[in-house]
Amino acid sequence: MSHTPITRRASPRVMVEDIAIGGDAPVVVQSMTNTDTADITGTTKQVYELAQAGSELVRITVNTSEAAAAVPHIRARLDALGCKVPLIGDFHYNGHRLLTEFPDCAQALAKYRINPGNVGRNRKSTNLLAGHPGEDQFAMMIGVAIKYAKPVRIGVNWGSLDQDLVVRLMDENAKLPQPKEVAEVTREALIVSALDSAKRAEELGLTHDRIVLSCKVSEVQDLIAVYRELAARCDYALHLGLTEAGMGSKGIVASTAALAVLLQQGIGDTIRVSLTPAPGGARTEEVVVAQEILQTMGLRAFTPMVTACPGCGRTTSTVFQELAQNIQTYLRAQMPVWREQYTGVEEMTVAVMGCIVNGPGESKLANIGISLPGTGESPAAPVYVDGEKTVTLRGSNIAAEFQQIVDEYVARKYVKREKREG
Numbered sequence: 001m002s003h004t005p006i007t008r009r010a011s012p013r014v015m016v017e018d019i020a021i022g023g024d025a026p027v028v029v030q031s032m033t034n035t036d037t038a039d040i041t042g043t044t045k046q047v048y049e050l051a052q053a054g055s056e057l058v059r060i061t062v063n064t065s066e067a068a069a070a071v072p073h074i075r076a077r078l079d080a081l082g083c084k085v086p087l088i089g090d091f092h093y094n095g096h097r098l099l100t101e102f103p104d105c106a107q108a109l110a111k112y113r114i115n116p117g118n119v120g121r122n123r124k125s126t127n128l129l130a131g132h133p134g135e136d137q138f139a140m141m142i143g144v145a146i147k148y149a150k151p152v153r154i155g156v157n158w159g160s161l162d163q164d165l166v167v168r169l170m171d172e173n174a175k176l177p178q179p180k181e182v183a184e185v186t187r188e189a190l191i192v193s194a195l196d197s198a199k200r201a202e203e204l205g206l207t208h209d210r211i212v213l214s215c216k217v218s219e220v221q222d223l224i225a226v227y228r229e230l231a232a233r234c235d236y237a238l239h240l241g242l243t244e245a246g247m248g249s250k251g252i253v254a255s256t257a258a259l260a261v262l263l264q265q266g267i268g269d270t271i272r273v274s275l276t277p278a279p280g281g282a283r284t285e286e287v288v289v290a291q292e293i294l295q296t297m298g299l300r301a302f303t304p305m306v307t308a309c310p311g312c313g314r315t316t317s318t319v320f321q322e323l324a325q326n327i328q329t330y331l332r333a334q335m336p337v338w339r340e341q342y343t344g345v346e347e348m349t350v351a352v353m354g355c356i357v358n359g360p361g362e363s364k365l366a367n368i369g370i371s372l373p374g375t376g377e378s379p380a381a382p383v384y385v386d387g388e389k390t391v392t393l394r395g396s397n398i399a400a401e402f403q404q405i406v407d408e409y410v411a412r413k414y415v416k417r418e419k420r421e422g
């Protein structure tokens, strides 16, 4: 089936070590740790897990001297593990001090995230721009970025928007013959804060292609409105994310709804899905969701996708549910190995269907499909490979036999990579 291609909004390419954001680079997946960065072992472990799950950039909070001192050690341990994922430092309030007092931290990080609303206020400064209450601190952080040739994300957030700027825009709005809605003025404040800060960063000497912008809010419609406007008013590379998306299905659905609309319009060069993990839940879930958003929209391919029917009264057993779940888990677990060995496996499609009604049809459309027997059907599961029925599985060992068929298909179909040097 052909699709209307998505035309990406033009933006300069921002290099974060080897990872490109914007330009014609694919949309990049990033994530953030929730460990105490001062805990070197715990943070290294979580960054490694996020990177293994597919996060191409990982952000860590740098909020204290202990955290800043830990950063180069975390980088060194990741390097020793062969994990090259670039680390982004998230700074608020005291970033100017941490970046200047801990040069090894400034050097070890690949990018700095600066929130203009939380840069930190210096009442003594007489040279403050509107929207930049902590101008001295902002200039100090940009100075460090220039010194170490690091890109910066100017990340404005609804929850920490500069209140002086909001008050100024509200006052100006009140004087208009037809004042705008409060929500509209607040959205404008987000955009103005980001654009003014970016302009100021460039005036300080940071180059245009070292700046990424974000304006995160927690409501889907607000996010869409803000990013449409921001995208129209500048060409900076954009980081997309619905902030405080929430837990479980609510967080996933809200993030997907917001990001999908914007990505479809070509807006967004890197994404993060801000999920709150369930107690004991895996932090890596946010990476899986981000990848699945991009893959289901046809923007990128990360891991083979399983098409499974929802099941209905025609198949009352849980056999097909278990098979669908097992094969999806197997494909995701196997992908790091296959990625090293073969090219293109991530584009493979697998169908697991519950009965004869849609089973053969969907199975033929996938690279590999299996149509399990529904209630009352003969206990046989035909397997289709590239549209052709190849074998019929029977008995209690269907799951293992199907997995073996998938393994053999991968080995036969995809081009083996050359062994990497060293």
Ligand code: SF4
Pocket: 309, 310, 311, 312, 313, 314, 315, 353, 354, 355, 356, 357, 358, 359, 374
């Ligand atoms: S393929 Fe069969 S079991 Fe699955 S939803 Fe359709 S009718 Fe129901």
